[in-house]
Amino acid sequence: MSEELLVIIQIAGRRCALPALAVRSVIELAAIAPIPRAPAHITGIAALRSQALTVIDCRRALGLAAEEWPTDHRAVVVAQDGHAYALRVDGIEDITSAIGAPGQVPGGFGAEWSRAARGLIETQIGPALLLDPAVLIAGSELARSESEAAA
Amino acid sequence: MDDLLAEFIAETREMLAASSGEIVAWEADPSDRARLDAIFRFVHTVKGNCGFFDFPRLAALSHAAEDALADCRAGRREPDRALVSAVLAIIDRIAALVDAIEAGSVLPEEGEAELIAALGLDDEEEEGEEVAAPRIRDETPAPQADAGTGQPPATSKTHAHPPPGPPAQRTIRLPVELLDRVMSGISDMVLARNDLAHRLRQAGTQPTIDGPFERLTAILSDVRDAVTRMRMQRIETLLGALPRLVRDLSNELGKQVMIDVDGGDVELDREMIETIRDPLTHIIRNAIDHGIEAPAARRAAGKREIGLITITARQSGNTIAITIGDDGRGLDEARIAAKAEAMGLISAAERAQMRREKLLDLIFEPGFSTAASVSNISGRGVGLDVVRQNLEKVGGSIKVASEPGAGTRFTLQIPLTLSIIAGLTVETAGQRFAIPQSHVEEIVEASHSALAFTRMGETALVTFRGKRVVCLMLDALLGLARPAPEAEAARGATLVMLRLAGGMLFALAVDRIHGHGDLVVKPLAPAVMRCGLYAGSTLLDDGQPVLLLDIANIAAMHQLAIDKHSRLEIAAEEREASIARSGVQAMLFSDFAGRRMAVRLELVRRIETAPASAIDLSGPHPRAVIDGLILPLVGLPDEALTTPRLRLLRLTDGSAELLLAVREIEDARTLDGALNPVPDDPLAEAVTLVDGRPVTLIDGHTLFASHGAAPEIAAxxxxxxxxxxxxxxxxxxxxxxxxxxxxxxxxxxxxxxxxxxxxxxxxxxxxxxxxxxxxxxxxxxxxxxxxxxxxxxxxxxxxxxxxxxxxxxxxxxxxx
Structure with missing residues (x-):
């Protein structure tokens, strides 16, 4: 557990980590077809070879405005319940190993972040917020309730 | 060893499914040697297989059944109802035992001796079976020489040993997941090929590469076909179990029903077979429970006492049509109407205007069931509405037709596979979407003046073939924004007329049509599915992902599916239709004299375009060559033709054909105005008004009487x-x-x-x-x-x- 490999990413200017075991690959995103009337954090669908990927914008999934941060064209591919998702982030930094187990901070990380975070984790390159991909895929509660109200 | 056991269980199950149908067929016609042989082979195989394992009870059961059947085969005894029931009971027991073996549990042994005894085996030496045997033996004296089959004993004896079955195709079992991986691998290869093709085109012609590339393409499409076939299964696996179902149900209900199954060799996606299993069973239950009358009632109605259920499966193109017909009492229109009114589905006024077919469609409404009392056969809380929903989910549809007193027929249309559908790609606001071809009725250019685009409040309406239909704007529907002036200009450039499974028609306005072809549909993430707008995603040839629209759901979201609102539309449609029926469907055109003419649509076989060289003016009457046939030609101008090509209406009265030359074809229309006879022109049946202008309707009778001729072969x-x-x-x-x-x-x-x-x-x-x-x-x-x-x-x-x-x-x- 202490040697858990992590993929270090930047989301909305913060350093975050995803468990490397959950990450299938890192891809270059090509054409994304937007999905009209889909929840806000779902950017669209993209193709990975013959597979369809659902593209999730992690900034929006955490209830933040995506436009405020630049993004590169790479995305982290994770799978859940047989569906593949591409997580869009500001950037992908590194792969490193964790030191110790994730821990909590008094006062939490803020409502949205706390929901997605498993805790603060120390890594070889410094502290990062360990995120749960499933929560990112599910999206922001706030955004979801908004989209449901609109529908 | 475990593998061997699993194989044994799977094989026995497969044979069980196949043989239950055979047994019922055999019962209906005990002289049918082929059926008898098939059942015999089954029990014989089970008995043989038991030798490898230690299953004494299975062995005893199958051995007893084999003995009884061997007696029948040898002509020593005549199969009767008691025997068939006994054999069925044994086969059921074998199935239960196999289930128990698989689950690793132990089934109580009680009753097995009785099952064996019920066979009434002849060999008295066998211990413990004396009790039941004599009774049955008395009923069936079965002299050796003339045992029912009518075959001389000599022939029977040659079959005393099981004949080798037809050489079975060698098969192996594979996990479906592996097949899916191969499938997606092939899809990847197709995409890679498309990409390569694209690059090769850019690079220009290169003979050394193009040849092998063509070969690769051909091989790939072959392999793709083969892999698609791997997922296919003969529908027989589904239909084979039905005779047993029908037999058991009809026994339970005290009715006599025969089943006739046809088309078992049609192949269908394995998963699709599972999807239609329940709907099919449900419809058959309904047919036996409600459709087929009790024997006495049938006799009173002058029908055969035995009811008949016919099931046929036919493949046409990318869909399979399965029809389930019975010769029972038919659907009771009055009762359906009364129920629908009671449920508030329709009003009395609507009912008066509804045609029978539309009324019958109401049985697919949620919560609708015509049975006065819920029996334990049909009324299981699963209604026909669920059947329809399940079929529509996979892109299929269901229709019903019924003749009072003569029977009811359900027609199920289902796509061949779940994963590949024919689709149309459309574009709106710069984005592409796919529409399942099965919904597409027609594509209409909205610029066509006949569409009469109007807005009623927020709802847009167009007039299509004389019917007013709702028009949805795809861009607005999807919330795709675009600058207001552009939006109005681009709006409804092309209309895709979509037909829902319930028969409802609506228009979808898009910017343009992109293309059509087979689409490999991939599932969408649950969050996207929840939008309710999309049924899946697919990749176009250029690798671009595209969303497949869920037409049925979109229509439902806009209350276009069959509900109260749309029924009003249909009622309006029917009012028009009733006018249309009094009117005449005709093809409008203008002739070379510039007159507007019409010819009854039933006469028009095809619209042809022929080069001027195909016209032969040498004979006493002009003739033209079309498709290698010489046909008489009328309607030519007096002066020489100026155009290199000629538009022709190819008319037929069923046997004779003739060609009618026209200057311009207008449209197919309903002539709803009064038809005024024209006594002085023999070629004119009547004159009527279309859009306020006179149109002459050509008299088909005179035309064919004077010009019609059977087609003559040109060469x-x-x-x-x-x-x-x-x-x-x-x-x-x-x-x-x-x-x-x-x-x-x-x-x-x-x-x-x-x-x-x-x-x-x-x-x-x-x-x-x-x-x-x-x-x-x-x-x-x-x-x-x-x-x-x-x-x-x-x-x-x-x-x-x-x-x-x-x-x-x-x-x-x-x-x-």
């Missing part, structure tokens, strides 16, 4: 004559007058008629050089020798008849 039939002076000088003119061209023997093909003297023919035959094509054999003496199909060489009438017969076009493959 003159060819004939080879004997090589002598008599043939050249005397026979040739007669043959030519009969419409043949004389050709030298060297250029004869299999359609060429050969006239030959009988002696020559016999020589040719003796030498093993038979003549291809039709042959007319001539003889020199007037009297016909017995048996030979020859014609006396001066029998003019006989010759002409033979020549005419030889020229009559026959279906392909029948020319030898």
């Amino acid at each position: 003159r039939a060819r004939c080879v004559l004997p090589d002598d002076d008599w043939a050249r000088t005397i026979l040739a003119p007669l043959v030519e007058a009969a419409g043949y061209a004389i050709v030298p023997p060297a250029s004869a093909d299999d359609k060429t008629v050969t006239i030959i003297f009988d002696e020559v023919y016999e020589v040719a035959e003796a030498l093993g050089r038979p003549i291809t094509g039709p042959v007319i054999r001539l003889r020199n003496q007037p009297e016909a020798p017995a048996g030979a199909p020859t014609i006396y060489r001066y029998d003019r009438a006989g010759l002409l008849a033979a020549l005419a017969a030889a020229r009559t076009p026959r279906p392909a493959g029948d020319r030898a």
